[in-house]
Amino acid sequence: MGLSEFNLEGQFLGFVGDTPGKFKYFGLALESEDVQVKIPKELRQLLSLSLVPGEQIRVSGIRKLDTHTGEIKLKAFKIIPLGFCHTQKTPLQQQKCPPKAKILVCQKSGCIKRGGKGLLTELQKILCDRGLSDHVIIERTSCLKCCKSAPNFILQIGKKEYRNLRPEAIVSLLEDYLS
Template sequence: MVALQPFVSGFTLVGKLENLATKSNGRVKYLLLSDNQQQYWIKVLKNQPANLDQQLKLGSLLEVKGMQTQKLEGDLVEYTAYEIKVVDAEIEAVKPKPTVLFCQAGCWRRGGKTACALLQAELEQRGIAAKVEIKTVGCLKKCKQAPNIVILPERTNYSLIQPQQISSLVEQHFLELD
């Protein structure tokens, strides 16, 4: 007697993400993808990233590669994904809002307060105050070189900041926000 095996082949499917089925722990179990002809329920393997549900947005275009298994009884086809990529050009990594951290400990008394006020005025004058966040934080551990600031997301540190340096710092780090 001969044992019949199901037909297994690879597939690549580009379609719109219609729905996600997740487990109670947040891991994605199934994707519902649709293309022009039909909808596909695709099983997601456990080796996919744990935060996959946060990376995928309903309505986004996905490219899914995997294996399809044609079952012997009926016309049932099971799809299993081993690679999932977002195709949408509009879904890019969101660039974090630039932030300037001012030391509010000893630096604040040694010119940090003045530098913070001048930076705020310079940003408002250029019309980019809403695009840059200014935060006061605890000690930045360079008290003898006060005042100190850190510009994020580059993590650029500046010490001994003078009031005349503020406009050049704005031009250097925030010019593209104009």
């Protein structure tokens, strides 16, 4: 069995199983396919009360490859609700939201000392002023391994990464992406 970690973001499709509160799996719609993810026992009761079909969620977990069958099994250890997309359709129509953009912000001392905190505040203000806060996830990270260009922000849009950007450039790229 091969093991690896995964981080997926998609639309929660609902629980799989017969007995309410005792569901072992849930469906997750990704851009390319729908997958089933196993829910650990300690999360089942809580999730059955809190997740709503159609909601966007981020799932972290372990991916297992069964070398005999070639089947990949996903088991969640962390599930974060992200809310609903503004262009929400019913789960039957499977209208998927565009993937959210993500901004990684280094929180190590080198970046903080070189003005990282002020730039982050400025970025959050500009995003809020332009109504983009709901379309981007700001993730505080440890060292991004590019200390020479501190303070460091990395903008991830889809599969693209942009580095060494200032807040205005980040917002400009986001506006282009979302329009």
